[in-house]
Amino acid sequence: MKWGVLQFPGSCDERDALNACQLAGGGGPGQARLVWHEETDLSGLDGIVVPGGFSYGDYLRAGAIARFSPAMTAVAEFAANGGPVLGICNGFQVLCESGLLPGALLTNERTRFICRQGDLIVGESDSPFLAGLEAGSTISIPFKHQSGRFFAPPELLEQIESRGQVAFRYAPGQNPNGSLNDIAGVTNEAGNVLGLMPHPEHAVEAFSGSTDGLAIFQGPALAGAAS
Amino acid sequence: MIQARILIRPKEGILDAQGKAVEAALPALGFEGVGHVRVGRIVELEAESIDRLEELCEKLLANPLIEDYEIETIG
Numbered sequence: 001m002k003w004g005v006l007q008f009p010g011s012c013d014e015r016d017a018l019n020a021c022q023l024a025g026g027g028g029p030g031q032a033r034l035v036w037h038e039e040t041d042l043s044g045l046d047g048i049v050v051p052g053g054f055s056y057g058d059y060l061r062a063g064a065i066a067r068f069s070p071a072m073t074a075v076a077e078f079a080a081n082g083g084p085v086l087g088i089c090n091g092f093q094v095l096c097e098s099g100l101l102p103g104a105l106l107t108n109e110r111t112r113f114i115c116r117q118g119d120l121i122v123g124e125s126d127s128p129f130l131a132g133l134e135a136g137s138t139i140s141i142p143f144k145h146q147s148g149r150f151f152a153p154p155e156l157l158e159q160i161e162s163r164g165q166v167a168f169r170y171a172p173g174q175n176p177n178g179s180l181n182d183i184a185g186v187t188n189e190a191g192n193v194l195g196l197m198p199h200p201e202h203a204v205e206a207f208s209g210s211t212d213g214l215a216i217f218q219g220p221a222l223a224g225a226a227s
Numbered sequence: 228m229i230q231a232r233i234l235i236r237p238k239e240g241i242l243d244a245q246g247k248a249v250e251a252a253l254p255a256l257g258f259e260g261v262g263h264v265r266v267g268r269i270v271e272l273e274a275e276s277i278d279r280l281e282e283l284c285e286k287l288l289a290n291p292l293i294e295d296y297e298i299e300t301i302g
Contacts, residue, residue, distance in 0.1 A: 061290055064287060097290065103292070104292045104293045106237075106244065106293060107244040107245060108244060109244055110244070111245065111247075111248045149244070151292070152292070153292065156292075
């Protein structure tokens, strides 16, 4: 499986995402490459990561301007064709602003930037990204954001819940930002697009204290092998 | 060219974290009796016509899911 990791001016987690993709595939530089925001050709890629950071300075609203980049137009098409797309942190914000994922991310309830390790509960979702994770199990990965408060109007929230689009929730008592229903990550209806605020790409090697994030990057290949 | 001023605010009912932070700082500065602070932003621009400003707001300047906007022409 070959991954493309988008890189906007202001991205800052793309190298870790690249590393995670390579580790998920068993290592080797052939399994992931960076995709500059002006690129529109995603041919040869089997999965896309929209990484964390501060795309285009996050001016206006986080993710609002990145949505209009040439690469994101290509990603929208890639997603519409069923390709797996993973948005992390700022990438989650970009995917929500693009309309590829439901809802919006607001400034944390207490306005502070948070940066700490925390627990997520895996949701009941058919997303290929969760193929290697058991629903109800706990993973430990870093929380690192300032605008991570998931919001959706009541009707949309109900829809997200009833259609099994909640991929991750903050573990009880660990909601760091005031997200509705403790939601940390959601998928689109088809499940091939996943966005989450916490950072699985920072938890893929033993030295960082947890390797729980790796399973998310391994999911699509697992799902593909099973189908 | 027309000049427009666009006021963008968090929707009623959505917790405005910035507004709350400002509000919380006021008593310490001696400003009593001030409440319900909401922080938005103003975008000023010039356009050849007003026709597409609403679309511009919907697509970029505001996120209609979480923000309201008002367009005011000022010249």
